[in-house]
Amino acid sequence: xxxxxxxxxxxxxxxLLLAVLALLVTGVLFIFSASTRSVDLPLYKKQxxxxxxxxxxFLGLLYADYYRLxxxxxxxxxxxxxxxxxxLVPGIGRKVYGAYRWLSLLGLQFQPSELAKxxxxxxxxxxxxxxxxxxxAAGNIGGAVMIVLPPVLxxxxxxxxxTASVLLLTAIVMLYIAGLPMPLLGLATLTxxxxxxxxxxxxxxxxxxxxxxxxxxxxxxVFLDPGRDPLNHGWxxxxxxxxxxxxxxxxxxxxxxxxxxxxxxxRTVAPTDFIFSVIAEEVGFVGSxxxxxxxxxxxxxxxxxxxxxxDKLGRLLAAGLTGMLFCHVFINIAMTxxxxxxxxxxxxxxxxxGSFMISTMAALGLAxxxxxxxxx
Amino acid sequence: xxxxxxxxxxxIRLRLLLIVMLAALGLLAVNLWRMQxxxxxxxxxxxxxQSIRRVRTAGARGRILARDGALLADNKPSYQVVLxxxxxxxxxxxxTRTLRKVETVLQDISRLLERPSHLTADDIQxxxxxxxxxxxxxxxxxxxxxxxxxxxxxxxxxxxxxVAVPLRTYPAGTLAAHVLGYVxxxxxxxxxxxxxxxxxxxxxxxxxxxxxxxxxxRGQAGEKVVIVDVSGFRYRQHLPAILERFRPRExxxxxxxxxxxxxxxxxxxxxxxxxQPGAAVVVDPANGDVLAMASAPSFDxxxxxxxxxxxxxxxxxxxxxxxxLPRALAGQYAPGSTFKPVTALAALESGRSTPExxxxxxxxxxxxxxxxxxxxxxxxxxVQNLHQALQHxxxxxxxxxxxxxxxxxxxxxxxxxxxxxxTGIDLGREMSGLVPDDAWKRRVQHDGWRDGDTCxxxxxxxxxLVTPLQMAMFAAALANGGSVFQPRLVAGVRDPVSxxxxxxxxxxxxxxxxxxxxxxxxxxGLRAVVNTSTGSGKKAALDNIVVAGKTGTAEHGAKGAxxxxxxxxxxxxxxxxxxxxxxxxxxxxxxxxxVAPLVHDVLYDLLAKPALLQGxx
Numbered sequence: 001x002x003x004x005x006x007x008x009x010x011x012x013x014x015x016l017l018l019a020v021l022a023l024l025v026t027g028v029l030f031i032f033s034a035s036t037r038s039v040d041l042p043l044y045k046k047q048x049x050x051x052x053x054x055x056x057x058f059l060g061l062l063y064a065d066y067y068r069l070x071x072x073x074x075x076x077x078x079x080x081x082x083x084x085x086x087x088l089v090p091g092i093g094r095k096v097y098g099a100y101r102w103l104s105l106l107g108l109q110f111q112p113s114e115l116a117k118x119x120x121x122x123x124x125x126x127x128x129x130x131x132x133x134x135x136x137a138a139g140n141i142g143g144a145v146m147i148v149l150p151p152v153l154x155x156x157x158x159x160x161x162x163t164a165s166v167l168l169l170t171a172i173v174m175l176y177i178a179g180l181p182m183p184l185l186g187l188a189t190l191t192x193x194x195x196x197x198x199x200x201x202x203x204x205x206x207x208x209x210x211x212x213x214x215x216x217x218x219x220x221x222v223f224l225d226p227g228r229d230p231l232n233h234g235w236x237x238x239x240x241x242x243x244x245x246x247x248x249x250x251x252x253x254x255x256x257x258x259x260x261x262x263x264x265x266x267r268t269v270a271p272t273d274f275i276f277s278v279i280a281e282e283v284g285f286v287g288s289x290x291x292x293x294x295x296x297x298x299x300x301x302x303x304x305x306x307x308x309x310x311d312k313l314g315r316l317l318a319a320g321l322t323g324m325l326f327c328h329v330f331i332n333i334a335m336t337x338x339x340x341x342x343x344x345x346x347x348x349x350x351x352x353x354g355s356f357m358i359s360t361m362a363a364l365g366l367a368x369x370x371x372x373x374x375x376x
Numbered sequence: 377x378x379x380x381x382x383x384x385x386x387x388i389r390l391r392l393l394l395i396v397m398l399a400a401l402g403l404l405a406v407n408l409w410r411m412q413x414x415x416x417x418x419x420x421x422x423x424x425x426q427s428i429r430r431v432r433t434a435g436a437r438g439r440i441l442a443r444d445g446a447l448l449a450d451n452k453p454s455y456q457v458v459l460x461x462x463x464x465x466x467x468x469x470x471x472t473r474t475l476r477k478v479e480t481v482l483q484d485i486s487r488l489l490e491r492p493s494h495l496t497a498d499d500i501q502x503x504x505x506x507x508x509x510x511x512x513x514x515x516x517x518x519x520x521x522x523x524x525x526x527x528x529x530x531x532x533x534x535x536x537x538x539v540a541v542p543l544r545t546y547p548a549g550t551l552a553a554h555v556l557g558y559v560x561x562x563x564x565x566x567x568x569x570x571x572x573x574x575x576x577x578x579x580x581x582x583x584x585x586x587x588x589x590x591x592x593x594r595g596q597a598g599e600k601v602v603i604v605d606v607s608g609f610r611y612r613q614h615l616p617a618i619l620e621r622f623r624p625r626e627x628x629x630x631x632x633x634x635x636x637x638x639x640x641x642x643x644x645x646x647x648x649x650x651x652q653p654g655a656a657v658v659v660d661p662a663n664g665d666v667l668a669m670a671s672a673p674s675f676d677x678x679x680x681x682x683x684x685x686x687x688x689x690x691x692x693x694x695x696x697x698x699x700x701l702p703r704a705l706a707g708q709y710a711p712g713s714t715f716k717p718v719t720a721l722a723a724l725e726s727g728r729s730t731p732e733x734x735x736x737x738x739x740x741x742x743x744x745x746x747x748x749x750x751x752x753x754x755x756x757x758x759v760q761n762l763h764q765a766l767q768h769x770x771x772x773x774x775x776x777x778x779x780x781x782x783x784x785x786x787x788x789x790x791x792x793x794x795x796x797x798x799t800g801i802d803l804g805r806e807m808s809g810l811v812p813d814d815a816w817k818r819r820v821q822h823d824g825w826r827d828g829d830t831c832x833x834x835x836x837x838x839x840x841l842v843t844p845l846q847m848a849m850f851a852a853a854l855a856n857g858g859s860v861f862q863p864r865l866v867a868g869v870r871d872p873v874s875x876x877x878x879x880x881x882x883x884x885x886x887x888x889x890x891x892x893x894x895x896x897x898x899x900x901g902l903r904a905v906v907n908t909s910t911g912s913g914k915k916a917a918l919d920n921i922v923v924a925g926k927t928g929t930a931e932h933g934a935k936g937a938x939x940x941x942x943x944x945x946x947x948x949x950x951x952x953x954x955x956x957x958x959x960x961x962x963x964x965x966x967x968x969x970x971v972a973p974l975v976h977d978v979l980y981d982l983l984a985k986p987a988l989l990q991g992x993x
Contacts, residue, residue, distance in 0.1 A: 173393065176393070177386060177390065177393065241411070241419070242422060242423045244408070244411055245415060245416055245419025245420070245422075245423075246416065246420040246422075246423040247416070248412055249412065249416065258423070261605075262605040262606055263605045264606045280412065285409055288405075288408050288412070289408070292401050296398055299394075299401075303390055303394045312386075315386060315390075319390065323393075326400070333404050334404060337404070337407055337411055338411075339403075339404075
């Protein structure tokens with residue numbers, strides 16, 4: 001009996017857990033550093049709570065047999081769609097910075113889009129893992145697209161284009177693993193590039209036709225030309241780059257970063273979307289490289305789980321969840337160092353935030369659930 | 377076919393995905409290297425630019441000392457009430473609430489100090505816009521009582537502080553005020569002078585030595601750096617990560633200026649002058665050192681340095697008695713009879729007269745139909761030789777002498793003594809006086825030179841103008857046997873850091889081209905002026921010490937109006953002169969009756985009294 005309880009823990013990827021714990025601790029430390037000026041309840045204490053809740057979630061899903069999700073997949077998917085609709089209803093959804101992204105449930109605030117990401121991945125994995133559903137038949141591909149599109153469009157309507165694009169990219173990763181023919185994948189890539197080209201073209205020649213809000217347009221323009229509006233729309237991008245660049249090789253030292261202390265990095269974003277700027281300023285290139293290595297460990301472990309999965313459902317689940325985490329890590333760091341336009345994408349395991357912490361840890365737990373149930 | 381199968385293998389696809397992900401993370405690492413290591417210095421510089429403000433700080437102003445070491449200008453702490461706006465900052469966008477808070481605090485302090493606040497809303501707004509990291513000065517020069525009152529409340533009053541700043545003071549009060557000059561707040565330095573965007577108010581010399589030696593006294597401004605947060609407020613904690621790239625520069629204190637003035641002589645001369653408009657200069661005939669230079673009435677440079685209210689400043693500037701005018705070197709007066717030694721030497725050197733030549737004085741002199749009176753115009757002086765004419769200051773003798781040697785000779789001799797030109801004293805505002813000649817008269821009065829002009833010039837009247845300083849240097853040249861010095865006011869400049877003093881040597885301009893025997897005749901005449909019962913300057917005589925001198929009474933203004941400039945020049949002791957002086961009282965009765973007693977008082981205190989005390993000892 002005892003062995004049955006110990007078995008999942010013994011079979012799990014311990015290097016992954018160590019990397020995750022290291023990232024969580026680092027995250028809490030630098031949220032502390034980034035919010036020393038804050039007069040509110042100390043954010044780092046809250047984050048410790050979220051990290052513990054996330055760990056519990058991780059362990060819970062580790063023990064739960066992911067195969068049972070097959071039955072719950074459509075319920076989860078349906079519920080998340082319902083919540084995504086509810087959040088758009090004024091009076092029910094909470095408006096923050098001009099977008100309806102939050103729901104209040106039993107006194108807790110959470111973002112339905114976080115649940116929707118997981119639910120969509122699960123539903124898609126289930127759909128594509130059914131025997132005989134090869135992803136080279138038009139009907140099957142169409143079915144997968146029909147599963148992905150509703151949550152993507154609903155999230156885009158909040159509006160939260162960043163999360164919507166993450167979900168879209170994750171779905172493409174899953175389609176790819178599921179065996180989407182390479183010509184079709186190439187076509188999808190080409191379509192994506194064309195869409196970006198069209199977007200930029202419209203932005204410059206006919207901005208009025210572009211279905212984007214002004215701040216979204218500005219963010220893209222500022223990305224293309226950082227000096228365009230340094231005191232307003234370009235502020236965060238410029239200040240984040242200053243923070244990262246001034247970190248130098250070894251950084252200014254823990255709690256010795258100045259960009260956040262002096263308020264140049266706004267205190268609303270420093271502990272959340274721009275936590276990496278705070279870290280890079282204080283630990284420099286050496287610390288940033290260590291951080292990237294830890295993420296490399298986490299992502300490799302995810303794909304390792306996918307490779308070791310006993311069935312296609314597990315493989316697609318692990319690959320999809322890892323793909324989602326990768327999108328977050330890459331986009332977030334790329335935007336803080338000026339490689340991508342500013343987007344509201346938090347950094348997994350580091351950025352302050354409850355919903356995202358839970359969904360990240362759940363994703364990792366689910367992937368490990370696949371890993372511990374491998375054959376060998 | 378083989379390729380297709382390769383792609384169809386899910387494990388291959390996973391491996392490819394892993395490679396793509398790791399490559400993407402590698403791309404991030406490469407970019408981080410480029411930003412943080414390759415271009416890190418640039419980012420660090422730019423970060424400093426936005427969060428560092430350089431504040432210009434003034435160096436401590438150098439002191440001014442007398443030759444005897446007495447402090448004439450110094451710095452003392454003055455207390456200011458300042459507000460730190462960052463501590464009064466109110467939440468909310470914009471400045472309206474903070475501005476209102478600042479005004480409330482100002483009103484509270486104003487009630488406590490019982491002094492109105494001079495700050496307007498505009499002043500506060502300007503401060504917020506331009507100098508936010510610096511404290512806002514609300515009251516300057518607050519006194520002991522006010523400080524005590526504030527101290528009681530200091531602990532409860534957030535954002536209010538009393539700070540000490542250097543204030544220029546003149547410990548000797550009004551002593552040598554015209555020489556020292558004064559300071560007032562300097563204009564902000566031009567933007568391109570320094571990288572500092574902010575400056576702390578500095579003082580600049582506006583008159584006298586303070587102005588002339590401003591560069592030496594002022595020292596070099598330093599720079600301190602202030603870290604500011606995103607709203608422009610000063611960040612008080614130490615942030616070494618930013619500061620290490622911006623080393624502050626220490627301010628260098630200004631140099632001390634050591635004057636040739638002797639405070640004892642200066643004080644005595646000022647006491648003699650009192651407040652009646654006049655001037656006096658005492659020099660050392662051996663080297664041209666200015667031992668005292670006084671102008672009356674005077675002013676208190678302390679009041680100006682502390683900041684006079686505009687209405688009081690205007691009153692000072694517009695005072696008809698001109699207390700700000702340094703009469704000793706900027707006042708121009710006809711020398712009257714004190715000029716007669718020039719005429720005498722000109723006549724002797726021209727070879728057209730000798731000391732033995734006599735003229736009879738009936739009390740007047742007829743030039744054609746014009747009558748020139750001798751000052752003793754009732755009885756006349758009778759028959760006079762040069763010695764007697766100097767002793768009695770007989771105008772008629774000098775009319776004759778002037779006509780005999782001609783105006784060119786008098787003009788040349790006056791120029792030799794330094795009249796008609798600035799003496800070159802190291803102080804601003806010096807006037808050159810005027811020694812008229814034919815060319816000058818044609819140019820200015822559109823008329824040729826006449827004998828009447830020669831007569832006037834021979835007795836130091838007409839268009840002739842001199843400064844009291846020129847007269848003192850003239851007296852010095854008579855005293856030392858013909859050496860014309862440039863007056864030396866600054867003896868040296870001392871660097872307070874290294875202790876090294878750069879001395880300014882005395883400067884001999886030239887030696888008079890005058891036969892010593894002829895000069896002796898004139899000197900003997902001047903001795904008789906003071907030391908005979910009929911001498912015009914006998915009131916300046918001392919008991920045991922021989923004084924030589926010449927009095928003068930110059931009429932000015934409308935003819936017969938009775939306005940007189942009264943003079944005396946003197947040197948003493950006669951054989952080995954230590955002092956040469958010139959004294960002028962603008963509205964005296966005559967040189968002999970008004971100025972000679974004053975000269976006596978000064979010389980008595982300087983020479984006779986110490987000798988007396990020494991004798992008793």
